[in-house]
Each structure stands twice: as C-alpha cells, then as structure tokens.
Amino acid sequence: MSDAIHRSGFVGIVGRPNVGKSTLLNYYLKEKVAIVSPKPQTTRHRILGALTRDDAQIIFLDTPGLQKPEHALGRHMQEAVKAVLDEADVIAVMIDGRVGLTDADEQVFARIKEVVRWRRGEPRVPAVLLAINKVDAVKKPKLLPLLEACAKTGLFADCIPVSALTGVQMDTLLERIVAHLPEGPRWYEPGQRTDQTPQRLMSEFIREQILMATHEEVPHAVAVLVEQVEERERVTVIQATILVERPGQKAILIGRGGLMLKRIGTAARQQLERLLGRKVHLELWVKVAEDWREDERMLRELGYLDSGAS
Ligand SMILES: Nc1nc2c(ncn2[C@@H]2O[C@H](COP(=O)(O)OP(=O)(O)OP(=O)(O)O)[C@@H](O)[C@H]2O)c(=O)[nH]1
Ligand SMILES: [Mg+2]
Structure with missing residues (x-):
C-alpha cells in the first residue's frame, strides 16, 4: 500500500419513498442487498452496504422513505432514518427527476436542514449532496429548471442528475461522495459487503x-x-x-x-x-x-x- 490518503465513512441515502434509494445501493455494490419495487415503502429497515476500494471505503446506509409514520412499524422505520441522519458523514438526498420537486421532497429538505443545523456543533458537519434520479426517463429541458431550483435551496454541496438504473453519472456522484468523506481506515473487511444476515x-x-x-x-x-x-x-x-x-x-x-x-x-x-x-x-x-x-x-x-x- 502506498501512503496515499485513504477515506472512509458513512453515507446515508435518504429521500421520500420510491425515488430509487435501494436501486442506488445495489448499483454501487454490484449485488442485490436491498429489494426494489415500484411500490412505496419497500425498504423497512436500515441496510448497510460497504464498497471497498484501494483509496476509500464507502459505507452506504440505505433507509426507508422519509414520511409521516402511520403505525408502529412506520415509527420504527422513521427512527431508523433518524439514526442514519445522526451519524452519516455524507447525506445523499435523492429525488425523482421525472416527477420534479414534490411537497414530500420539500419536507425532506426541511428535515435535512434541521439535521445540519442540529449537528453544526460537531467536529464534522455532514456534507449534503443531491442525486436527481431517473434521468434516463427525463427530457433535458425539464432537468435544467429542476437543477436550478435545487441549487437555490443552498442546502447541497452538489446537485447531480443520475440514473441508478442505467448508471448515468453514477461514477461522478460516487467521486463527489468520496471527496466529502473524512480520512480514515477501513472499518470492514473487503469481503464484507453488507450487514444483512x-x-x-x-x-x-x-x-x-x-x-x-x-x-x-x-x-x-x-x-x-x-x-x-x-x-x-x-x-x-x-x-x-x-x-x-x-x-x-x-x-x-x-x-x-x-x-x-x-x-x-x-x-x-x-x-x-x-x-x-x-x-x-x-x-x-x-x-x-x-x-x-x-x-x-x-x-x-x-x-x-x-x-x-x-
Ligand atoms: N427509470 C428509472 N427507474 C428507476 C431508477 N431508479 C429506480 N427506479 C425504479 O423506481 C422504483 C423504486 O425504486 P427503489 O430503489 O425501490 O426506491 P426506494 O427509494 O428505495 O423506495 P422505498 O424503499 O420504498 O423508499 C423501482 O421500480 C425502480 O426500478 C432510475 O434511475 N430510472
Ligand atoms: Mg428502498
């Protein structure tokens, strides 16, 4: 090993239900560790997926969709999201580019703003990135105003249009994520990809x-x-x-x-x-x-x- 910088940390993947969070996790791990479906609230618990490279270990934490809970299961799902938001080094917020910004997305943004404000006193305030997903199904003219609207929130270090399904710009997003991770050691063995039994x-x-x-x-x-x-x-x-x-x-x-x-x-x-x-x-x-x-x-x-x- 050279003495080049090694980065590692937790990357929380958050957003309203059904935007493609679990698809992103599976794409980066090149393995299905999270199930995916067209129905909202597919993911019900936190799913860890570790991507090990020579220069970095990126520990993704996929989460249930952020929303108001309607039952005890829903409350536990939201607690799982909260725990991730409390410990993530990078928060990757995802929206669905086909749909544009919805009220539910605005609520997610407000929540993330709160988390950043709350964590301001910590040695490392989490970096917040935005992934505008499903661009394989979005026409360019629709994308530009969306990018502008997202940038205007002032919340995101980067806003990147991606397709977790086809891989468009997923390398770019990953490099931005790694750039925001702190220097640190490998926490997981390279063979250990997930915490799912x-x-x-x-x-x-x-x-x-x-x-x-x-x-x-x-x-x-x-x-x-x-x-x-x-x-x-x-x-x-x-x-x-x-x-x-x-x-x-x-x-x-x-x-x-x-x-x-x-x-x-x-x-x-x-x-x-x-x-x-x-x-x-x-x-x-x-x-x-x-x-x-x-x-x-x-x-x-x-x-x-x-x-x-x-
Ligand atoms: N066209 C297109 N569809 C996508 C893309 N990413 C995800 N999808 C589809 O969107 C739907 C939801 O994907 P999931 O990955 O389950 O979404 P999620 O955000 O994890 O959903 P919850 O777990 O319910 O919060 C599935 O039908 C995916 O195939 C994409 O980049 N392009
Ligand atoms: Mg999911």
Whole structure:
C-alpha cells in the first residue's frame, strides 16, 4: 500500500419513498442487498452496504422513505432514518427527476436542514449532496429548471442528475461522495459487503416477489418470517411464513386454487436460487397476524426493531 490518503465513512441515502434509494445501493455494490419495487415503502429497515476500494471505503446506509409514520412499524422505520441522519458523514438526498420537486421532497429538505443545523456543533458537519434520479426517463429541458431550483435551496454541496438504473453519472456522484468523506481506515473487511444476515436476505427476497404480485393495501400488510433453513445434499429447503393482517388479504395471497401463492413461490424460489447459488425448495405458508404492524412483539420477531444504526 502506498501512503496515499485513504477515506472512509458513512453515507446515508435518504429521500421520500420510491425515488430509487435501494436501486442506488445495489448499483454501487454490484449485488442485490436491498429489494426494489415500484411500490412505496419497500425498504423497512436500515441496510448497510460497504464498497471497498484501494483509496476509500464507502459505507452506504440505505433507509426507508422519509414520511409521516402511520403505525408502529412506520415509527420504527422513521427512527431508523433518524439514526442514519445522526451519524452519516455524507447525506445523499435523492429525488425523482421525472416527477420534479414534490411537497414530500420539500419536507425532506426541511428535515435535512434541521439535521445540519442540529449537528453544526460537531467536529464534522455532514456534507449534503443531491442525486436527481431517473434521468434516463427525463427530457433535458425539464432537468435544467429542476437543477436550478435545487441549487437555490443552498442546502447541497452538489446537485447531480443520475440514473441508478442505467448508471448515468453514477461514477461522478460516487467521486463527489468520496471527496466529502473524512480520512480514515477501513472499518470492514473487503469481503464484507453488507450487514444483512442470510436469513434476512431470504425473507426480503420473498417479500419482494409479494410486492411485485400484489396491489393496494396488500403489499404494505405483508411480512415474511423465514422459519427454517435446512441444507440438504442437493438442495436448500426454506420454510417461510407470510404474515398478513386480515383474512381477506390471506385469501388474495393464496388466490383461486392456490394459484397466486404458487406464482409468488416460483418467482421467489428463482430469486433465492440466484442468491444462494444452489437449488432451493421453498415452502410458504400464509398466516393472519391481526394488526402485526402495531404489535411491538411481532415487530421485534420480524427484526424491525434492531434496524437503527448501531
Ligand atoms: N427509470 C428509472 N427507474 C428507476 C431508477 N431508479 C429506480 N427506479 C425504479 O423506481 C422504483 C423504486 O425504486 P427503489 O430503489 O425501490 O426506491 P426506494 O427509494 O428505495 O423506495 P422505498 O424503499 O420504498 O423508499 C423501482 O421500480 C425502480 O426500478 C432510475 O434511475 N430510472
Ligand atoms: Mg428502498
């Protein structure tokens, strides 16, 4: 190793739901550690992803979308965001360039302003960058006024249009992030990419397929608990329970003649086989746990209470 500067630190990825935060994390890690879906509130806990280079270790913290909580799960989600905002060296705020600035984005900006003011007394005030995402789907003339409006807030050290999906300008954003990281050592072994346990990844991969297949309130009312993982000679057997809040949601998930559950099971199995690199046998059950989103005991069991920054 040369004695060139080595930088390291935490990069909080924040923004309203559905702007593409988890897509960005997966893009930089070149690996799926966070599930992604077109439904808002896909991410429910903090997800750490470490990118190790010779000159820097960038520790991304993906977060649930910032919004007003509506239930106990929502409150824990927002606590996870708060913990990240309190410890990040760089705060990467994301908006959806296709949609432009919404009230929800303005509320995010106001919140970040507050955090910066609050942390002003600390030895290192976090740098705040703005990623204007989804520019693959935005026409240039629409982008310029948006860039101007964002710059005018005075909040951001940089405003960078990117596409987390196609990679446009993602190198530029990464270099700006690294430039704002403090000098520091590697905190994680290069092979250690995420803090997500295999069990957690499995349950998330299953939930992702449920998000893809269901609509309206059902995706939000679903949680997945991996009950057992058994490594057999040729196959990994995974038993998981899908929790829903109401009998009607259970009926929807199972579908006529069990077709819906079968479809979800097949799609999830394929994803799990890719994750584990071996054959998977997946057994799914659907169970009603009334109002589990308000039930602290259930939330703990599902791992939603230990998702704040350590
Ligand atoms: N066209 C386009 N779509 C994108 C881009 N980035 C993300 N998406 C899509 O936007 C949707 C939301 O992406 P996510 O990464 O789940 O968004 P998120 O901000 O993590 O959402 P929450 O976890 O719900 O807060 C998905 O359908 C993505 O495929 C992009 O650069 N371009
Ligand atoms: Mg997400």
